[in-house]
Amino acid sequence: MVKAKAHAPGVLVVVGLAGLLVVAGPALFGTYLLNVLIQAFFFAMVAVTVDILWGYTGYLTFGQSAFFGIGAYAAGLVFTHGGSSPGHVALALSAAVAAAAAVAALLGWLSFYRGASPFFATVMSLVLPIVLSQLILSGGAWTGSSSGLTGYQSFDLSLDAWYRIAGMGLLLISTLAWFFVQSDAGRVLVAIRDNESRCAYLGIHTLRVKIVLLVAAAIVAGIAGFGYGSFSGVVAPELSGFVLGTQLIIWVALGGRGTLWGPVVGALLINVATAYLSASLPFAWQLILGTAFVAVIVLLPQGLVPLLLRPFKPLRALVASDMPPVLVERAPRAPPQAASVPALHMQGVAKHFGSLKVLQGIDLHADAGELLGLIGPNGAGKTTLMRCISDGGERCAGTVVLCGNDVGQLPPERCVHFGLGRKFQNAPIFDSLTVAQCLRIATTIIERPSLIRRARTLGLPPYALDVVRTTGLDQKLDTVAKDLSHGAQQALELVMVLALEPRIVLLDEPTAGLTRTERTQIGSVLVALAHRYRLCCVLVEHDLDFVKEVATRIVVLHQGGIVMQGSFDEVVDSELVKTIYAGTAQADAP
């Protein structure tokens, strides 16, 4: 069983100091500043959610203000039209949470469907606050229309108590968010931001992850809005509008996207500065703010907080330990299918792009322990065939059965659960992650990642561990993946595929760009995978010498059809294959 690693205790010191400031605040600040800070605390909670969605997951959203507005209006409406008894408070809070969650689930479902671009999701997030503001404006006396709702009673609390509640709430949310983004689950978000389609081929249901995250972020924003509406005794359509949604993004960008500290500092600083300066500089203040935003984006794309914290970089280790995990061997799970079930069975598979027929009538069968070399001239359809095997949505006709499971129209993440692993030609490894973190992401479907911790050990099946050791990756676990040599990146990509414990492995030109030594290493790894560990490997390769060394059977693809199968000698001695490679064969060759 993998044990979890606690974060360095330094973070507790930071949290303790912030907690002291929250407790001592009422003795230090005047009434006006306390009022401003309480409101800023509620806004900062939402800014933290924007940072998790945008900074860590790559989803630029203008819609978090809508959830804040939903929470604020839940308080305003219930307290105005019902009352402020404990039952009404519970009703308002439940309404804030339930409505924010429901709207977020709907928005996520509409925004993150398969094939939707990030730009589309951002546009959808822009639409939500606009629609919600219009609904509030058309609510008449019930919602207070453009004037909003004012003067309702909520909790009977002193200013000091509000300050401490809001401050502690912000501290709690920021601390939980910090543990989350540092955890193994938090690394999954970064992987989605870096390369979402690669995550799908590691079996991660990215759409589900994003929807769940959006719902959680909406609930936090809804609770913050409820707090704001209860404290201020005023709610207005602007609280759910897209201007606030844009301001949230500005606060996050100014403070430092993807840092968590940055959005909190950005939100507090700008809200306090606005409260003091907007009165004395009513016309210039927005201009100053806009200019500062542009200047930071251009000159300090990382934001202000990373710049301010740079001198303290050596102390970072006290707050977050980046020690790589210890690699351990993990016994592979028993395959759910009997050994007699073929690893791959394809029948009548076809693919066309408009009128261009790229694959036609492909019938292919491969068993466990086979190493199939798929060869053919450029444009023969080899990569397209790989895509049809690994993604049910790719082919236009025919069936693909993986380890006894018909893939139907299922997306890649579901095919992975049938035992499929696909290694891409250009190793699209996650840029911001280290080797160890990439490997951890690759084990997501085997070991559910913790939401608050990083595991201290990393379990890999024996064949994956063999590759790690023979290629020296175990010495580079804390190296950022994009800084590896091409050969090491290819090896990492292969280990990530093997960490899934696949029964069938697709490899697209695994030797491209490798040195002779690396090529030999990969060759022996593939032979061991097929013969010793009984995996079925399908290899697309232009290097015929390499294919000869490793493949047990050769399949020749030409103009979208399989024209020949057999041993290497049978294939290379064939007149048909010679003509194909000489470029004179016809599409209707046998």
Ligand SMILES: Nc1ncnc2c1ncn2[C@@H]1O[C@H](COP(=O)(O)OP(=O)(O)OP(=O)(O)O)[C@@H](O)[C@H]1O
């Ligand atoms: N998205 C696409 N839209 C239109 N045509 C495409 C698309 N993808 C591939 N093709 C065409 O399909 C044919 C087969 O392409 P594919 O990449 O599968 O060949 P290949 O055998 O892998 O070639 P190579 O060895 O050069 O990688 C080519 O003619 C290619 O131009």
